[in-house]
């Protein structure tokens with residue numbers, strides 16, 4: 322686990338380019354380090370462990386697994402609980418598929434399992450009404466698909482993600498997945514056709530590769546920052562109506578609960 326941490330402390334883009342086998346080997350073969358000095362990593366872990374303990378239960382049959390660095394701690398907890406190992410786990414990205422496989426857990430697909438007991442996932446920002454910005458790892462389409470298939474959608478995050486209003490903590494913008502040939506048209510429409518104007522907007526570029534980030538679905542991502550978002554649902558609706566938009570990283574009215582690992586070592590739980 323200790324070797325796993327520097328990898329996940331690195332930037333989102335390097336997360337996408339580094340080999341997932343690196344941390345999965347660490348997850349399954351290295352002794353776990355139980356004392357953590359980094360409050361962010363420790364926050365992710367305590368939130369993830371408590372959420373798994375409360376929401377992933379031995380009678381469950383199919384569970385969705387989100388993407389990102391916090392989800393690794395959910396997998397860590399699942400691996401510690403043999404009574405959960407009969408469950409089929411449904412990934413939301415290449416990253417979470419490899420996590421499930423290398424953890425020796427049962428892998429299913431969203432085509433096989435359309436009704437899930439619960440989906441557990443990280444987030445980039447969560448407001449007081451449990452609306453969330455997601456897609457920092459460019460996985461928002463599959464994450465939304467798998468979250469919508471679940472009876473319960475559970476968010477796990479560290480204290481930095483907790484906010485009163487979306488757009489005030491996560492300043493990189495709302496991730497918008499688009500069909501590649503449409504990215505210019507979508508950028509133009511974002512400036513002219515929706516009521517909330519983006520303050521900043523950029524095509525997400527890859528690191529260690531010339532050109533844009535390409536999602537697991539072969540699409541591009543535009544990050545559009547709108548400042549504090551007054552009405553996340555109506556912004557979501559407006560953006561989705563733009564031709565070329567595949568999915569928007571605004572998850573409105575979906576989460577049943579969010580677990581935030583706080584700096585003081587406690588977990589703050591926000592329920593709907």
Ligand SMILES: O=C(CO)[C@H](O)[C@H](O)COP(=O)(O)O
Pocket residue numbers: 387388389390391392442443444445454455456457458459460461464
């Ligand atoms: O939405 C996501 C990926 O598309 C992640 O869940 C989100 O970016 C949070 O990541 P992390 O747990 O690494 O902070």
